[in-house]
Amino acid sequence: MKKNIILLFVLLLFFQCKLKSTPEIVKTGLIADSAMVVSARQEASSIGISILKKGGNAFDAMIATDLALVVAYPFAGNIGGGGFTVYRTNDGKIGSFDYREKAPLAATKDMYLDENGDVIPNKSILGAMAIGVPGTVAGLFMIHKKFGTLPFSELIQPAIDLAKKGVIVTKRQEKGMNKYRKFFKEANQRIIFLDKYWKEGDTIKYLKLAKTFERIRDNGRDEFYKGRTADILVNYVQKLGGIITKEDLEKYEAKERNPIVFNYKNTRIISMPPPSSGGICIAQILKSIEPFKIGQYRHNSVKYIQLITEAERRVYADRAYFLGDPDFNDIPINILSSAAYNNKRMQDFSWSQATNSSDVSHGNIEIIESNQTTHYSIIDQFGNAISVTNTLNGAFGSKVFVEEGGFFLNNEMDDLSAKSGEPNMFGLTGTKVNSIEPEKRMLSSMTPTIVEQNGKLKMVLGSPGGSTIITSVLQNILNVIEYDMGMQESVSQTRFHHQWMPDEIKFESNFDTISFTELRKMGYKINQSDSKILGKVDAILVLPDGRLEGGADPRGDDKAVGF
Ligand code: GLY
Numbered sequence: 001m002k003k004n005i006i007l008l009f010v011l012l013l014f015f016q017c018k019l020k021s022t023p024e025i026v027k028t029g030l031i032a033d034s035a036m037v038v039s040a041r042q043e044a045s046s047i048g049i050s051i052l053k054k055g056g057n058a059f060d061a062m063i064a065t066d067l068a069l070v071v072a073y074p075f076a077g078n079i080g081g082g083g084f085t086v087y088r089t090n091d092g093k094i095g096s097f098d099y100r101e102k103a104p105l106a107a108t109k110d111m112y113l114d115e116n117g118d119v120i121p122n123k124s125i126l127g128a129m130a131i132g133v134p135g136t137v138a139g140l141f142m143i144h145k146k147f148g149t150l151p152f153s154e155l156i157q158p159a160i161d162l163a164k165k166g167v168i169v170t171k172r173q174e175k176g177m178n179k180y181r182k183f184f185k186e187a188n189q190r191i192i193f194l195d196k197y198w199k200e201g202d203t204i205k206y207l208k209l210a211k212t213f214e215r216i217r218d219n220g221r222d223e224f225y226k227g228r229t230a231d232i233l234v235n236y237v238q239k240l241g242g243i244i245t246k247e248d249l250e251k252y253e254a255k256e257r258n259p260i261v262f263n264y265k266n267t268r269i270i271s272m273p274p275p276s277s278g279g280i281c282i283a284q285i286l287k288s289i290e291p292f293k294i295g296q297y298r299h300n301s302v303k304y305i306q307l308i309t310e311a312e313r314r315v316y317a318d319r320a321y322f323l324g325d326p327d328f329n330d331i332p333i334n335i336l337s338s339a340a341y342n343n344k345r346m347q348d349f350s351w352s353q354a355t356n357s358s359d360v361s362h363g364n365i366e367i368i369e370s371n372q373t374t375h376y377s378i379i380d381q382f383g384n385a386i387s388v389t390n391t392l393n394g395a396f397g398s399k400v401f402v403e404e405g406g407f408f409l410n411n412e413m414d415d416l417s418a419k420s421g422e423p424n425m426f427g428l429t430g431t432k433v434n435s436i437e438p439e440k441r442m443l444s445s446m447t448p449t450i451v452e453q454n455g456k457l458k459m460v461l462g463s464p465g466g467s468t469i470i471t472s473v474l475q476n477i478l479n480v481i482e483y484d485m486g487m488q489e490s491v492s493q494t495r496f497h498h499q500w501m502p503d504e505i506k507f508e509s510n511f512d513t514i515s516f517t518e519l520r521k522m523g524y525k526i527n528q529s530d531s532k533i534l535g536k537v538d539a540i541l542v543l544p545d546g547r548l549e550g551g552a553d554p555r556g557d558d559k560a561v562g563f
Helices: 001-022 041-054 056-071 135-146 152-165 171-186 205-219 221-225 228-241 244-249 278-289 302-322 339-345 468-481 489-493 513-521
Strands: 036-039 082-088 092-098 255-257 260-264 265-273 374-379 385-391 400-402 407-409 449-454 456-463 504-506 536-544 550-551 559-562
Touching: 001 550, 036 041, 036 056, 041 056, 041 152, 041 244, 041 260, 041 559, 056 082, 056 135, 056 152, 056 374, 056 385, 082 135, 082 265, 082 302, 082 449, 082 513, 092 135, 092 504, 135 152, 135 221, 135 374, 152 205, 171 255, 205 221, 205 228, 221 228, 228 244, 228 400, 255 400, 260 278, 265 278, 265 468, 278 302, 278 339, 278 449, 278 468, 302 468, 302 536, 374 456, 385 449, 456 468, 489 536, 489 550, 504 513
Parallel strands: 374 536
Antiparallel strands: 036 374, 036 559, 082 092, 082 385, 092 255, 260 265, 265 449, 374 385, 400 407, 449 456, 456 536, 536 550, 550 559
């Protein structure tokens, strides 16, 4: 009897310790038979699904979801920013849309430097000079023209209705709005979020935004780029000292681009090409680790962290040197994403000692030449899949809020390299390839991605998080492909990140610290204080029986809705 009590006590103690060190993970997400939308807000996911239920396809749902996010998630959902969409139709055709912002025509290489050639703090981050020419509206209309089946007016109407009815403030939103209050105040603007101290449960109506949407509904794409909204935007930005002109807006064009496509073991991965670094970097990291039996290492173990970190270190060094707008540079995409190149890059990696980032530079390639964001995933009842990542860059972008238009403008200019080798707000550096030039698209980390297995759709995923987008997407691909996790289980796992410079591994605040001593002994620097969370992945997995499982990241208010 006494023995049994002691055993019970030991077991209780064991479970208590286990509970303490292992963050609770929700294992199974929403399961649906035919269609699903997973986005940063329930309102947007539900609107996307309502379009599918009306008979629209994934592209129709994408447009409606996107516009709903402008209302329900102004933190990143936008018409004043830009983004990327990767798609795979039900007959296996793939493609991507690039509606990334562009540098204004009046932009100059040194526009963020003082007379000594030093970067002026915050000039590329806060206020009117930080704004790139927005691309979202052009992107939505391009996608609608190519694939839409319902009239645009029907796709924008739910967002108009939502803006008029208002959106209920969540706890996270309350915190976010209050955190950025001081920046809104400094900018001396009449922003809706300054009207009062909004609290969880309050309803905010976005009436000016509703009016802008009505004008876009009635006048189409040109309303934003040539019409009254263009006038409102340009006048406001110029009043605040910005350089965007009507000509900038008139000249803006979204583009279709060939996605980055590569194989990892028995999967085929389709992701965003430059001006995003996402697809190439994911390809490079996966090619670097493919020769190793990573699935046999314990998930998030020392060996696992070490291998991924060493691959990321080398790949982000290449990112800084080789990547930028493909319309301005020849980018050696095929070499960078080849197995041979990346295996060579990993040759000097040692299991017993961290490589120093200062000893790692970009790889040698002979170039033959005449010389904060939101993600959502959609699968429709017809089998079309879309992966969309949109951004204002920082939270609420430049914090410039076009008062009469009711929307925020991006601070995407910070994603261009203000000065060679100087880190931007994500600590990323760049060189000439990503230097400032008029009409250049800034290098991005957004990684909207689609995974196929055995020729069939397997997964749709992506994330916000600046430079940590790539590594968040990577870890979710590995969770599913190497560790056989379900979608919700995968997105709920704790994450880590390395980006060459600064030379440190960032861990989420609830990452199990057990491996840190061993990693430190080998020379790895650990940073667990800067980032409470890394990425916020919204994803869909096609289950073996054809049903869909949503992964809505518990790090946010994200929600999967399906039928
Ligand atoms: N603005 C974040 C990114 O595009 O990477």
